Amino acid sequence: MSRSLKFGSMKFVRTCAAVSLIALATVGCSNRNSDDTATTQAPATAAPTATDAPSATDAPVTTDAPTGPMFGTMASPCGPATEAGVPTIADGQNGGDTIKLGTANDHGYEGAPGTTLEMLDAAKAFAGWCNAQGGVRGLPIEIVDLDGKLFSVPPSMEQACSEVFAMAGGGWVFDDQMYPRFHECGMISFSGYAVSATASMANGKIQPIPNPPNEKPAQWLNWARDTYPEAIKKAALIYGDFLTTKNVADQLAATMKVVGGFGEPSMITYNPAGEANWTPFAQKLKSAGITFMSFVGTDSNLVLLYKAMREVGYVPDVVLNDANFYSSMMVAEGNAASNEGFLARTMYAPFEEAEDFPGMASYLAMMATHNREGRIAGLGLQATSALLMFVTSANACLDSNNNVLERECVLAEGMKITSWTGGGLHSETNPAAKTAPKCGLIMGIKDGKWARIYPEVGSADDNGGGWHCDENGAVEIVGDFGDVTSGVDPTRPN
């Protein structure tokens, strides 16, 4: 057994080296968290809901910065202090010299990093834009990142309770887990989106585009029924095998039933953790002669399915999807050719039409100026819309409450909003009534790019400022799609 000193000191040196490396690594190694202009990658396990927005295309970036007092078609609610002075925040509501707004998101989830990062990015840009004008009547906004990482919603909710004045502009995939803590600490939320039925129907919050579980936007399906009456008779829904996705798929099937004209859809599941081979699915669609297909899951999987369909040589006549598929991944280099003809709905201003939609132009300018590296995507629009609602409601509260910001007061003002477009970011909605939006727009992939399919601008169907709005644009569906009561706290005024 050799115990020469040389052997010993090699080990010694190695240990020192290893230990120092650990030390070094912990110091200042945070440059890895670079944001990028990536598209939305909704988590493989998450359900896209009706309000999941599309991700961006490579939209034209307008270079003129937003001039003072406008956001799209609405006057900017931000500004310097009025004669009443800089507002204060009620005691015990995490006040201070800034308004701390917590933006919920799940970007830290390791299985799908960057999930809904666009909401946080939009919130940060919004804060920059708003504070440049003075903030909320002189009181600056500070954004707090409430990263739920998909499975850590309760600790994030704790963080919110102890750190923020209000939650704004965000949402968690597993948002039912924030109750009842949310109510216990008297939090309010101007949510970017809601996923579960519990969160959708909860009180203590408001969102610019409501998505009640039993009322679904149907305008896109109406259009399909009217435009392709034959093709929709052989329908299939392909969805990820996960409870939340299943729920959404069931809701979609129920909506199709109410809209009428659709054949009973074949319900086919895929493994959200990853499919080894998408060819069997493509072959299945071919063998069964499916002519209408809708996909409930993530765009990265749909892209693979499309490739398989091209390989097999069969694509259903109509592939029509919900809003989260209006994304840049669908038209990315290498995908666009195979995804030709794909259709998706949106109730946002199209990214491609920023010149015609001042709201979109303002959003893009805001991101370019205040968060250049931030991700541009549909949920970012929803976040911005929610934040605009918050500031608008905050102003109204300050007017009636002696220049003191107080949670229930701000929320009560928000609850009075029955018509909202976020400065033209999206079609008109009624947040207070918690009804599903009745307007919509269909985009499609043509020649490798997203293009507007319906309604044609200026045509008779364009009755909503670029969207088509219809009494039947939202329908009620019957079914148990989740617990709608446990998010409601009857002791709260709003």
Place this chain on the structure above:
Amino acid sequence: MSLLEIRGVMVRFGGVMAIGGVDLDVQAGEVTGLIGPNGAGKTTLFNVISGMQEPTAGSVHVSGVDVTNEAPHRRAKRGLARTFQRLELFSSLTVRDNVRVAAELAALTNIDETVDNLLQKVGVSDLAEQTAGDLPTGSARLVEIARALATGPHLLLLDEPASGLDEAESERLGVLLRQLTADGLGVLLVEHDMSLVMHVCDQIFVLDLGLIIANGTPTEIQHDPKVLQAYLGAPS
């Protein structure tokens, strides 16, 4: 009726015939030796007897009962116990606990007393609280024997119990074995230590290449030319 009766046992591993048809008897109150060069198949035979190896053919009877298809733990209930060529102590347990486990499995009354007695009988009382894994080989072997005895067996299979023992210990082992047989136990002993074997055994079987080539008293075996040839590999 023999305590242990093996008839026509054959064990084949793939193309290799490890045991080619063995008949063997062990009587109660006797020490029966099983010797042979390395690779003869002695441990395999033990495995067959104790139930760890299924024979390709043949039968094993313990006290007249056919145990050929019984699982090892059932054979133990019939009064069979063994030690192992490479120590199989419960190395995380103390010596006392090793023996206790066996006593508890046999559902004895007065477990503590029995354990103490056995430890003393075998000569390892002072090691009772030591962790079995820390023991030197010689003591460990003795503990294994004590543990096997704790089940109150009628038939004891010992696989090279003297390996690792010095002369004095080996002699003490021999004395212990004679004591046990005096109490009525039957012992089947695999050993390489020839002096121990010749002193202690009442009869000896010689196994070579899977077959019994000789059996008889120690004196007979010592003079058997076939045995010498098997060990030395040349005509004597």
Place this chain on the structure above:
Amino acid sequence: MQELLTFTIIGLSTGAIYAVVASGLVVTYTTSGIFNLAHGATGMLAAFTYWQLRFDWNLPAPIALFITLFVLCPIFGLVTERFVMRGLQGTSEVVKLSVTVALFAFMIGIANWIWPSDSSREAFLKFYEGNKVSIFGINISWHKLITFGCAILVAIVLRLLLFRTRMGVAMRAVVDDRALTELNGGRPDRVAIFAWALSAMLAGLAGILLAGEQQLNIEPLVFLVINAYAAAIIGRLKNLPMTFAGAAVLGLLDAYYLQFSDKSWFPQSIMGFGISGMRASIPTIVLFIALLALPQSRLRAGVVRIREQNKMPAWNTSLLGAVSLIAVVVAISGMLTRSNTLLLLNGFTFAIVALSLVPLTGYAGQMSLAPLTFAGLGAIAMSKLPGDGNLLTLIAAVVIVALVGALVALPAIRLSGIYLALSTAAFAVLVTKLIFNQKQTFMSGNISVPVLDIPFLEINTPRGRLILASIAFSVLGLGVVAIRRSRLGRRLIALKDSPAAAATLGMSLTRTKLAAFAISAGIAACAGALAGDKVSPQQYDFTQSLPIVLLTVVGGVGTVGGALFGGLMLGGNSVLATVVPTLKNVTKILPGTIGVTLGRNPSGAANQIADAYRSLTNRWSLLAFAAAGAIVIWILDAQYVISHWAFFIAGVFWILAVTPNLVGIMQATRTRRIIASIYLGIGVIVSISIDWDNAVDSTGKRLIALILLIALFGVGAQRVAENAPRIHRSSPDVIGLTKDFTDEELDHAERELGVVL
């Protein structure tokens, strides 16, 4: 008919993918004896690396491929063997498996660190854009053909390599008996390196092929490989042709299921339970069946030669420990913020799950990868049974889940080692996919587990639940200690130490294993049943079980203390990531890195510390010194010379870093003694003199600093003091010795003998 043919060819193309993956697994096992759970993760890293070279740095494809497969992969294999696997000689199957789990976690963490988001990875899909070929009227892409080709090529090359070359034979020999190979002139180290390099290359090939068709994302790449385990098991982990056949079967079943799933005769639900998860579960079901069809592992002697040693816990210490734990928790819970309380509660829940592994894996040596699944079942039982959370409901839930545990174990009982571990994994995956994923079980994504309702006790606050959790852990811990000291405990240990001896002494191995599984399931069920909150199925996913198993083994799976250590470490790791975002990346690889060091002390860290303390008990002077130091620190705090945080940090440093090193230092040579003492001295001075309250702004950062202090100075001092491998106490070579040789004595002996080099 045409349709059947079409789906058959499609199924075979899926099978080709599985075949490449599975053959890599089989080769690893036959050449190293270790079932590498991290095989898929290796493939994933290779795919990412290929992407990096080819699409981010724009190297031409052949060069990128060459570098990845023939340079980087073998290097990775070499590093793995040299620094991780080699140290696992003589450890139990459990430790070996845990280390591969650690590697798995480590690699996923690294991948998330280096390639944090996924945007531009889409570019990978351009791999074989559009090119396809028509066979029997079915279009098959070039990519699939290449995969087929690779599969066949791999099969041929491996066959030739393993049976016709010297290296191949040597690789197979090393697994059989490393020492013997060495004695016969083989070079097992070199052979082992080659074997691991080969495995890494195969994994890399599989990863790149898979990624070419899938998303370049961690989950799919890794879990597709897990599906391939079924094919490997069908091949009994040694028979390549059977493995290929198995892969084909998997692919075909998958395709046919899809073909027939909407026919009228195909069942859409079984007993009211939807079967949507069935198709994705096919590989797991096949795995389960293949495992059960394995021939019973023969009872063999000489199988277990382990290095882990755990002392029998004494009642006094255990009771003291239990009571102090509760007392400490009650004391500090009043001072913690609400969110820290909840995080600590999380840690204790994990600790209870970890505790469930102690009787099963620690005592009985049966490896289970599914403790969380039983916790999930416990949560479901508690929530669905009548009684709304009273004590009887809890007991009923525990009993029911324990019975389920035994039932599940029954078919798997005949298996051992890796096969048993895989069957627990298969069970966990099936329960997750087929039971947790049902609407009936988890309505709209989660269920509420009622808080335990003990009359007169207000448990509904976070502090109350934390105290309850600590009480539960203590009570269950005492129960586990009681088991260890009982007849059952001895049998469990007998089962682990020598199943052959136990059986031949009359022990029914089956019954003992069943008992172990039942107890383990029951304890884990407690963890779930006491959740007292909303829980979602993802919490109990099989992949969440892996870190728990890993960290428990690291902490020391043979002791209650080890379970506590492991559970709190896991809870703490999540805390770290939340509290100190800059460390987020480090925490991704922390469990993996820690686990990988198991080779040094297979009994776990808690054991190591306990050992060090035990060695102090005979050395009064050192004990006095340790106590004196602690008292001095306390006085400094009481007299306000140092701040509270300095007291805390210096105190913990003294307890965890200085005291355990005292004996080692005293035994070292003079120079080393001085250096090590200086090291420790600096550590103490640093911990006392930094103004922790003000210079560092958050608790999380302070904790990090503390850990760094311990790592740098404490472990550093230990390494300095101990410069040579100690003679292991259990070696028969130290007959007659009552204490270890000190380094001075060894030095002296060598000089006398003239062997100084």
